[in-house]
Amino acid sequence: MLLLLAAFTTAVQAQTTSPTRTYWTNIQIPGYTDDATGVNYLILHRSYDNVPMDGYFVMGKISAIRGHIGAWNRKWTIEVNTASAHKSDRGSLICYNEPAQLVTLRYNGVKYLAVSIQNSSTLTEFSFTGYIQYPAFEIVKESQVSEVALFRSGDPVTIAGNLVVDDNGSKIPTGDDLSMNAVIVNTSKSGAITVAAPTTQESIFAGHHMTFFSPNFQGGMGISIGQHNSGFIQAFSNTTENGSLFLNPNGGGVGIGVHDTKGYRLAVAGSMIAERVVVKNYQNWPDFVFAKNYQLPSLQEVEAYVNTHQHLPGIPSAAAVKEKGIDLEEMNSKLLQKVEELTLYLIQLDKENKELKAEVKAIRSALQK
Structure with a gap:
């Protein structure tokens, strides 16, 4: 009976799907994060550190839970696809419940690829399902690591077809609409699309249908649709609605109602009106x-x-x-x-x-x- 139970447990924990890779199911990752005290990290595997290395990879889904009885019971789920081999690191990350990022760091003198976990309630019961080779799978505290850097050499995450974002239930766009658009946003919210950098929004200018925001540069840009089929693009900061908007500052031209600007920086097909025009003169007055x-x-x-x-x-x-x-x-x-x-x-x-x-x-x- 004990032998039969052991065989059943092994089958649940691991299934061989090819001669070279093993598919693991529900591997428990020990440890838990701090309770709203600093950033924590889930170490994945070793990272390239100027020495050619064997293949290390983690490819699969990781989940955990914030809280239990008497707490908010928040789920945490990510899909990781990372690999370090020879002289490079590759990787991408998809977050389902809250923002997370791939980073590199040093722990006990060794360089690793890891996932940063937001400062919030304690996160427990980590588990992994997927393919792994030489994983580390350890929860470490902010005080235990050094040289933390955002991992920027990520592979693209692509969607073959249309992406639909909908919060209205039965009002999902028709098939004809989907065939004409790559991204469909059907929402009753005040904003439709937000592109935030890095991953936290501190102060988004209200009223824009599309917002690009970067706390690192203390500002962003909003694109919105106004009355009478009008629209506007506005640069703004975290403390004011006004800012400078640069159109193609590195070269090229801007055409309004015209495609060929004839080499000019700005070309307008039609009339212009302004309250004041200042021309900076470089000739001999x-x-x-x-x-x-x-x-x-x-x-x-x-x-x-x-x-x-x-x-x-x-x-x-x-x-x-x-x-x-x-x-x-x-x-x-x-x-x-x-x-x-x-x-x-x-x-x-x-x-x-x-x-x-x-x-x-x-x-x-x-x-x-």
């Missing part, structure tokens, strides 16, 4: 007109040029403007130059006028004698 050595064209020269070309010297023709448009910075500079030249002409005319008045006065005085 035409104060040179007032320099003593400036050669002011005579009015006769200007008249001859206009008669020949039908536009002022230095000003583009109507045909050129129609073909190439105008540069506001350049055009304002040229127009100011013409205003300054007109001022010099007026000064000259004023001097000549005063001289003529003086001559007329002298002539009249001589005639009266």
Whole structure:
């Protein structure tokens, strides 16, 4: 009878599925986490540490429970797919109940891949089901480890087909909708999608349908739909709703109503309106007109040029403007130059006028004698 029971227990704990790998069922992981005291870690297996190594891996599901009678009985479930071999680490992690992260750390001088566990109520009854090779499977405290670093070389987690997020029960989108969209969000909540980095949300700007948030940079970005089919994109911080929004700061162009920006940073197909436009000028502002050595064209020269070309010297023709448009910075500079030249002409005319008045006065005085 005892032999039969032992055979049955072995079958439950392990099932050989291939000549090289064993599928384990409900392996108990000893230990428990602190009760709301610091971050804890579940060590998976050794990590690459600058020395070529044999294959270490953990591929399967790990679960545990927060609390029992008199507590909130919160479930904790993750799917782990990690491996360390030769000169590299690979891995991905899926969390079902609360955020968790893959990290590397040192414990008793050895570098490991591990899962960080949030600071909360005590987590107990850890168990694993899946494939393993040389696992560590130990719960350690924050004070016991060092050199904790987020594991960033994770493999992608993909979904072949559509992803549906729904909290309305019978209002799941139809098959036609699913065939047209990769991600379907059907929710009655105030926000539809939140992308948070790292994994904790501290202060999300209310009202956005999609929010990108990063506490590391003290800000984020919200995308929302307003009234009358309008929408807006807004940068914000943890303490204010206002912030700077940069569109493609590293290069390229932005087109509004147009795909080809013709090499410009911003292209708009249609009209624009603004309360104020500031153009930073990098050219020589035409104060040179007032320099003593400036050669002011005579009015006769200007008249001859206009008669020949039908536009002022230095000003583009109507045909050129129609073909190439105008540069506001350049055009304002040229127009100011013409205003300054007109001022010099007026000064000259004023001097000549005063001289003529003086001559007329002298002539009249001589005639009266």
